[in-house]
Amino acid sequence: MSILSINGVHKTYQSGQTTFQALTDIHVEVEEGEIVVILGPSGSGKSTLLNAIGGIDAIDSGSIVVNKKNIGRLSDRELVDYRREDVGFVFQMYNLIPNLTVYENIELTANISRESMSIPEVIHAVGLSGMEERFPRELSGGQQQRVSIARAVVKAPKLLLCDEPTGALDSVTSKEILQLIEKVNKEFNTTVLIITHNQAIKSMANRVITLKDGKVESDFVNEHQTSAEGVEW
Numbered sequence: 001m002s003i004l005s006i007n008g009v010h011k012t013y014q015s016g017q018t019t020f021q022a023l024t025d026i027h028v029e030v031e032e033g034e035i036v037v038i039l040g041p042s043g044s045g046k047s048t049l050l051n052a053i054g055g056i057d058a059i060d061s062g063s064i065v066v067n068k069k070n071i072g073r074l075s076d077r078e079l080v081d082y083r084r085e086d087v088g089f090v091f092q093m094y095n096l097i098p099n100l101t102v103y104e105n106i107e108l109t110a111n112i113s114r115e116s117m118s119i120p121e122v123i124h125a126v127g128l129s130g131m132e133e134r135f136p137r138e139l140s141g142g143q144q145q146r147v148s149i150a151r152a153v154v155k156a157p158k159l160l161l162c163d164e165p166t167g168a169l170d171s172v173t174s175k176e177i178l179q180l181i182e183k184v185n186k187e188f189n190t191t192v193l194i195i196t197h198n199q200a201i202k203s204m205a206n207r208v209i210t211l212k213d214g215k216v217e218s219d220f221v222n223e224h225q226t227s228a229e230g231v232e233w
């Protein structure tokens with residue numbers, strides 16, 4: 001079943017008199033349960049595409065359908081619900097709330113979503129049992145990223161959108177985080193989209209899409225998919 005369907009998407013940015021074409025005629029289909037890695041150099045449109053899928057930025061034309069919802073047709077209220085319920089975000093900079101504990105950071109998201117998972121179960125799944133009462137400043141970068149993944153996963157999203165999730169981490173910690181993302185994909189059947197400029201990450205994907213100058217340059221099934229364990233820097 002298709003969980004994400006992107007059809008003929010165009011997006012421009014206006015700055016002063018200049019119009020910049022950030023996305024041109026994007027077509028992508030993602031099936032439920034896939035791990036899709038979207039690669040491309042800086043400026044190729046990766047974040048623009050991810051933000052459009054996440055309902056953060058509007059597109060100019062075309063359609064993005066997630067979990068049978070056409071994002072462009074949602075009212076503001078429905079869009080808030082969509083961002084709360086259907087998609088989870090993981091960013092390079094963890095964006096945790098500094099004066100809330102690990103537990104509270106996760107609880108905050110759980111409280112605003114309709115059907116959240118058990119917080120202790122999620123904390124266990126991300127390997128943070130025993131650290132519930134710590135504050136973000138008392139955690140390593142990798143542990144903070146685990147909290148941000150737990151926060152995204154606790155609302156049981158259909159789609160996990162990861163923007164350079166290992167961009168700020170060393171290679172050993174990066175591999176652990178990729179393994180965790182893989183575990184979320186398998187255990188919770190969460191479809192995962194990872195955008196990155198790191199070529200190494202593509203080996204764990206079952207689909208690899210490359211963007212160039214705002215266009216899909218290639219979109220192929222990875223015949224040599226490895227586990228996240230097999231990602232080599």
Ligand SMILES: Nc1ncnc2c1ncn2[C@@H]1O[C@H](COP(=O)(O)OP(=O)(O)OP(=O)(O)O)[C@@H](O)[C@H]1O
Nearest residue numbers: 013015020022040041042043044045046047048049
């Ligand atoms: N708000 C904006 N106003 C004008 N141009 C923008 C805006 N946001 C992005 N752009 C331009 O759109 C293009 C695509 O940007 P985007 O951030 O999607 O690229 P990216 O592939 O994610 O890059 P990076 O890997 O550096 O994050 C870039 O040329 C960028 O300068």
